[in-house]
Amino acid sequence: MQRSTIQAGLLTAMLFFAPAxxxxxxxxxxxLAQLDAAAGRFESAQADFAWDQFTAVVQxxxxxxGTIAFRRGAKSVAMIAHVQTDNGQPSPxxxxxxxxxxxxxxxxxxxxxxxxxxxxxxxxxxxxxxxFGGSGHDLTAQWNVAYKGTEKIDGVETAKLxxxxxxxxxxxxxTHITIWVDPAHSTSLKQVFFxxxxxxxxxxxxNIQLNRAPDSLFExxxxxxxxxxxx
Numbered sequence: 511m512q513r514s515t516i517q518a519g520l521l522t523a524m525l526f527f528a529p530a531x532x533x534x535x536x537x538x539x540x541x542l543a544q545l546d547a548a549a550g551r552f553e554s555a556q557a558d559f560a561w562d563q564f565t566a567v568v569q570x571x572x573x574x575x576g577t578i579a580f581r582r583g584a585k586s587v588a589m590i591a592h593v594q595t596d597n598g599q600p601s602p603x604x605x606x607x608x609x610x611x612x613x614x615x616x617x618x619x620x621x622x623x624x625x626x627x628x629x630x631x632x633x634x635x636x637x638x639x640x641x642f643g644g645s646g647h648d649l650t651a652q653w654n655v656a657y658k659g660t661e662k663i664d665g666v667e668t669a670k671l672x673x674x675x676x677x678x679x680x681x682x683x684x685t686h687i688t689i690w691v692d693p694a695h696s697t698s699l700k701q702v703f704f705x706x707x708x709x710x711x712x713x714x715x716x717n718i719q720l721n722r723a724p725d726s727l728f729e730x731x732x733x734x735x736x737x738x739x740x741x
Contacts, residue, residue: 542646544693641698
């Protein structure tokens with residue numbers, strides 16, 4: 511094949527694909543700008559959640575449901591989740607991320623486990639509050655972001671974004687994450703975390719309320735006599 515023919519073919523391909531690429535880039539820029547604006551108004555969010563952990567090797571789903579809240583300040587973030595049921599059965603436990611620590615309280619066995627995030631604090635913050643209150647700048651600082659179009663969830667127009675870490679590790683927790691975010695409010699209605707093993711964790715959020723969570727909400731109510739384990 512002559513060189514001129516090859517060049518012509520390449521040019522045709524570039525012209526054919528360029529409009530879609532430019533449109534996708536413009537759409538992503540618009541979403542990121544909306545997130546920047548919404549983040550400035552975001553203080554907190556409360557919601558109902560369902561977490562579906564799918565184990566590929568046995569084709570099994572483990573579904574936990576409960577309530578969750580997020581808070582984002584100028585220099586700190588916090589998340590607290592109250593798990594109420596596991597596969598339809600009562601299974602109370604509380605998870606709090608705050609001040610660089612993860613606390614898990616299991617009232618049925620009267621035990622609290624405290625884990626310091628240490629040098630991984632930024633990573634913990636990135637995962638625990640993903641899709642809630644973050645700006646477009648925050649998102650692109652931690653993730654490579656690919657725009658995947660829009661979808662309606664519970665009547666809300668969401669932007670579907672696929673994320674891969676800008677700071678990959680040799681043994682990553684997730685290969686990539688897909689989120690469906692409401693850019694007008696910087697809230698996420700759905701997230702899917704893809705693990706290297708083929709397992710997946712799907713989180714869905716509903717009944718989202720903005721800027722109504724008091725500071726007192728982000729405290730674990732642990733009774734005296736609870737066994738505390740620090741790691």
